Amino acid sequence: MGYAIVWLVNTVLSLMTWAIILSAILSWLFAFDVINNRNRFVAQLAMFLDAVTGPILAPFRRVIPPLGGIDISPVVAILTLQFLGILFNRMSAPFLIGVFG
Template identity: 50%
Template sequence: MPGIRPPSLTTMRAVLDVIMLALQLYVWVLIVSAVMSWLIAFNVVNVRNDVVRSIWNFLYQVTEPLLRPIRNILPNLGGIDISPIILLLIIFFIQRVIQLYLYPAVI
C-alpha cells in the first residue's frame, strides 16, 4: 500500500520533531538568560530576592554547560560575552540540517 509508512520512519519523524522542539525551547532559555543577565548587571532586578535567585540559578545551570566550552575557545573580548550568540548560531545550523537533510529522508 503506497500510503502506509513503515513504523521506523514514523518513529524517526517523531524523534526529529522532539529534537526540534527541544532546540527551540533551548533558544528561548538562552534569550531569557541573556536578558536576565543584563537586568542583573544593571541592577534592575535584585538577586537577593528568592524568586529571582532561583530563576537565575536554574538558567545558569541549564545554559552554562554548553556556554563554558565556547567561552574557553573564544579569545578574551573584555566585558563582551558573545558565547550565547555563537551557541544560537550552532543551534540554528543544527535545525537547518535537520529540516533540509534529515526530514526529507524520513518523509
Template identity: 55%
Template structure:
C-alpha cells in the same frame, strides 16, 4: 512517521534552548544594572535554572571565545549554531527515517 516525530521533538528542544539563552542574557543585563537582585529567592531560582540549562552549550564556547571588550558574544554564537543545526543538519539527519 517516526522521523517526523523525532524532528518535532528535537526542533522543540532546540527552540527551548534558544529561548533559555536569550532569557539568560537578558537576566544577566538586568542583574548587572541592578534592576533585579539575585538575593531575591525567586530571581535566584530562575537564575539557577537558566544557568543549568545553558551551561552545557555556553560553557565550551566561553572557554574558546574570550569576551570582546567585556562583552560576552557566546550567546549570539550559540544561537547561530543552534539555528544552523535546526535548519540545515536536523532535516538532513532525519530525512532518511
C-alpha cells in the same frame, strides 16, 4: 513516529535558544541592577537557566574571549543551534520520516 522525532528535536533546539536568550537578558538585568538575586524566585530562575545553558555556553566561552566586557558566546551558541537545526531538517529529518513515517 518520524514526525514526532523531528518535532521533538526542533522543539528542544527552540527551547535551548529561548533559554540562552532569557539567560542573557537576566544577566543584563543583574548587571544594570534592575533586579537582584536576593529575591528567591529570581535566584532560582537564574540558577535554573545557568544549569541549562551552562553546558552549551561553556565550550564557546573557553574559545571566545570577552570583548571589552561583552560576552558574545550566547550569540555564537544561538547561531550554532540554528545551524544544527537547519542541518538536521535538511539531512536527517527526511530520512527519519521516510523510515518511521
